[in-house]
Amino acid sequence: MCVSMLYPVARYISPPEVPEASTQSVVAGREGDLKPNQGKIFRFGEQPGILVRTEDGGYRALSATCTHLNCTVQFRGDLKQIWCACHNGFYDLSGKNVSGPPPRPLEEYKVNVADGEIVVSRA
Amino acid sequence: MNWPKPGRIRDWIEERLELSALEEMGRHKRVPVHRHSIWYYMGGMTLFLFGLQVATGILLLLYYRPSAGEAFESVQFIMTQVPFGWLIRSIHSWSANLLVFVLFVHMFSVFFMKAYRRPREITWFSGVALLALTMAFGFSGYLLPWNTLAFFATQVGTEVAGAVPVVGHFMLKLLRGGEHVTGGTLTRFYGFHVAVLPATATLLLGLHLLLVQKHGMSVPPAIESEAKREGREARTMPFLPNFLLRDLIGWCVAIGILAALAAILPWELGTKADPFAPAPAGIRPEWYFCWMFQTLKLLPGHVLGIEGELIGIFGIGLAGLVWLLVPFLDPGTPGTGGRSRLFSAFGVLAILYMAIMTVWVYVAPGG
Incomplete structure (x- = not known):
């Protein structure tokens, strides 16, 4: 009887799975939005992504969710690295975790520029 | 109309509630008097601050709106438009911090006076559980204004819960109300903060x-031994009214300090949470979580092939378990020094570790 009363409660407090449309590609901005050695956060479905314009004018796009404890990272122009302010973790521009507590690299996305739009898609 | 005489009202109440039994109990309650008696006031102070939290919390509920679209604005409204809203919110926030501080002082004083020893083990367990609940109050309440710092603190805190082996993912979803920190998380935290935690805390209290x-x-073992050696009874004072009146003085001082803090340093609101903004530089949790925050920050990505954060979470969990089991782990015979004194040294180490880590966060935010 106890189980029959507790089961619905346990199921109720555990939120239902809501299927998320898997985002494959988004427009992260327009050419000219970013100067060289600058970065910005964009929305990749329900998650943040980071777009960086490198010094040579190329673009890099990565997941902006730190692999340590899920904070949102940012680009540090002075260090030319991606930085997580929460626990001082660093990644290089290919997303590789280079120092601090992050245990894994950031997911790297593919970047295409077409008709002035910067299109980011899963690699 | 004939009003009943005051004596008859008292008799009427007495016949139904038998309050004289409580009065009698209060008359017999006595408090030991010795050189460490000051620490006895910490329990009462904690209780007083808890009461203040309840009172100011109820007042805040009159205007607060628990949704991602309205929470920040409603707190802004309380702070800027509601008469004395700034005072009520600042006192709620400051007294929450003072409550945690006094609770830590109370707990460590109990530890060093070895008040957890037989037959008070369950008192210790309930006290440790109350400390955990108070920290949960702090964590859940921190998110309610829905500002940037709170958003990332919740992101990190719930991720830590999610990293616990086996039940982690279930706990993460239970806390967040989904996979991510959203308005649904805010609504859940509101429910925890104003219903689940107060009900549990009241029972435990x-x-x-x-x-x-x-x-x-x-009475600390050393004081007991001293009295025994000198062949005298330990000194005491009546709880009513002597001790309670001294308690009241402390509570008045606390009110004064809180009013001054609220007036001079009103609690900040920060900027509204934006789930698509990077974590701001210098981000840190409330001071009482800083030692854990710094521990997780210092651990490298991997230690001996295991993820650093897992080792950190396991270590913090183990420390909590050891602390809970203190009454069973103290190897010394009370009052005899030696091994028991060595055990107390672990308490000093714990305080030093927490203090150094906390100061580190404030002195070198990037380090």
Whole structure:
């Protein structure tokens, strides 16, 4: 009887799975939005992504969710690295975790520029 | 109309509630007097601050709106438009911090006076559980203004819960109300903060106070031995009114300090949470979580092939378990020094570790 009363409660407090449309590609901005050695956060479905314009004018796009404890990272122009302010973790521009507590690299996305739009898609 | 005489009202109440039994109990309650008696006031102070939290919390509920679209604005409204809203919110926030501080002082004083020893083990367990609940109050309440710092603190805190082996993912979803921190998380935290935690805390507090009443206040072993050696009874004072009046002085001082803090340093609101903004530089949790925050920050990505964060979470969990089991782990015979004194040294180490880590966060935010 106890189980029959507790089961619905346990199921109720555990939120239902809501299927998320898997985002494959988004427009992260327009050419000219970013100067060289600058970065910005964009929305990749329900998650943040980071777009960086490198010094040579190329673009890099990565997941902006730190692999340590899920904070949102940012680009540090002075260090030319991606930085997580929460626990001082660093990644290089290919997303590789280079120092601090992050245990894994950031997911790297593919970047295409077409008709002035910067299109980011899963690699 | 004939009004009943005051004496008859008292008799009427007495016949139904038998309050004289409580009065009698209060008359017999005595508090030990010795050179460490000052620490006995910490329990009462904690209780007073808890009461203040309840009172100011109820007042805040009159205007607060628990949704991602309105929470920040409603707190802004309380702070800027509602008469004395700034005062009520600042006192709620400052007294929450003071409550945690006093609770830590109370707990460590109980530890060093070895008040956890037989037959007070359950009093210790309920006290440790109340500390955990208070930290949960702090964590859940921190998110309610829905500002940037709170958003990332919740992101990190719930991720830590999610990293626990086996039950982690279930706990993460239970806390967040989904996979990510959203408005649904805010609504859940509101429910925890104003219903689940107060109900649980009230029950535990009731048990804790009942046990304190049943066993009386513990006298440190060294003081007990001294009195025995000198062949005298340990000195005491009546709880009513002597001790309670001294308690009241402390509570008045606390109110004064809180009013001054609220007036001079009103609690900040920060900027509204934006789930698509990077974590700001210098981000840190409330001071009482800083030692854990710094521990997780210092651990490298991997230690011996295991993820650093897992080792950190396991270590913090183990420390909590050891602390809970203190009454069973103290190897010394009370009052005899030696091994028991060595055990107390672990308490000093714990305080030093927490203090150094906390200061580190404030002195070198990037380090």
